Amino acid sequence: MxxxxxxxxxxxxxxxxxxxxxxxxxxxxxxxxxxxxxxxxxxxxxxxxxxxxxxxxxxxxxxxxxxxxxxxxxxxxxxxxxxxxxxxxxxxxxxxxxxxxxxxxxxxxxxxxxxxxxxxxxNPHFDSKDNIDLTDFTINMMEYKVFRKGKDINLPPRELELLYFLVSQPNQVFTRQQLLDSIWGYDFDGDSRTVDVHIKRIREKIGEEIHHWSLKTIRGVGYKFEVKTID
The missing domain is CATH 3.40.50.2300 (Response regulator)
Structure with a gap:
C-alpha cells in the first residue's frame, strides 16, 4: 500500500x-x-x-x-x-x-x-518502507525477520509483531492491556501475563543493549522500548 x-x-x-x-x-x-x-x-x-x-x-x-x-x-x-x-x-x-x-x-x-x-x-506491503534499523538491530517487516549484529533471529509472528509495535514507538509506555488489544485483538480473553511471557522470550532471543536501547519493564504499568541518546 x-x-x-x-x-x-x-x-x-x-x-x-x-x-x-x-x-x-x-x-x-x-x-x-x-x-x-x-x-x-x-x-x-x-x-x-x-x-x-x-x-x-x-x-x-x-x-x-x-x-x-x-x-x-x-x-x-x-x-x-x-x-x-x-x-x-x-x-x-x-x-x-x-x-x-x-x-x-x-x-x-x-x-x-x-x-x-x-x-x-x-496488507503485507504496508510496512515495506517502515522497516526499522538501529545500531546492530534491524526489523524487516516485509520479510518478517529480525537481525541482531547481522544474525537472523527466529521470532514467531506474534513475538515479532509485539517487538515491532514497541520499537516503532520508542520511549512510549504501553500497558499490558494496550498491548493485548493492539497485538492479540480486543476480543482476546486470555491472561495479561501472556504479554510478560512473550516479552521474556523476546529478551532471551535478541538480548539487551545497555548503551543504546533497552526493552524495559515499567513496574506496575507495562513496557516500553527505550532508545537512549548517545552524546
Missing part, C-alpha cells in the same frame, strides 16, 4: 475529528470526514478510502448499519470507536466485521498504533 493512505473518519464530534486529523496527518495520512452515517456511507463510495474510522452513535444512520453496508462492498479495514465499553458492543462489532475497537476517551497515539497494526495484518 502506498502513501498517502486515505482515511475516512465518520464521527459527529468535531473535537475528536480535529484531534485525529492532527495525529493522522502527522503520520502522512490523507484524512477525510463525514459527520453522520448516511453522508459517511456516500463519501465511502465516492472516495474509496483505504481505512475507515467509524463511530457507533451517529446521526441519521448508526455505525452498525454503516459497517454492515461497507462490508457488503469490500473488506476494507474498519476501526470502530464508541463511548460504550460493554462486551455487547465488542461482540457485535466482531460479528459485523470490524477489525478493531476503541472506547472514548482514547489516546490518539494508541489509535495510530492500532491503525498501523491493522494495516500490517490486512
Amino acid at each position: 502506498k502513501y498517502p493512505i486515505k482515511v475516512l473518519i465518520i464521527e459527529d464530534d468535531p473535537n475528536i475529528c480535529n484531534l485525529l486529523e492532527l495525529y493522522l496527518e502527522k503520520e502522512g495520512y490523507n484524512v477525510l470526514f463525514a459527520d453522520d452515517g448516511e453522508v459517511g456511507l456516500e463519501r465511502y463510495y465516492d472516495i474509496n478510502p483505504d481505512f475507515v474510522i467509524l463511530d457507533i452513535m451517529l446521526p441519521v444512520m448508526d455505525g452498525w448499519s454503516v459497517c454492515r453496508e461497507i462490508r457488503k462492498d469490500r473488506n476494507i479495514p474498519i476501526l470502530m470507536i464508541t463511548g460504550k465499553g460493554e462486551s455487547y458492543d465488542r461482540i457485535k462489532g466482531l460479528e459485523l466485521g470490524a477489525d478493531d475497537y476503541v472506547v472514548k476517551p482514547f489516546d490518539p497515539k494508541e489509535v495510530i498504533a492500532r491503525i498501523k497494526a491493522i494495516l500490517r495484518r490486512t
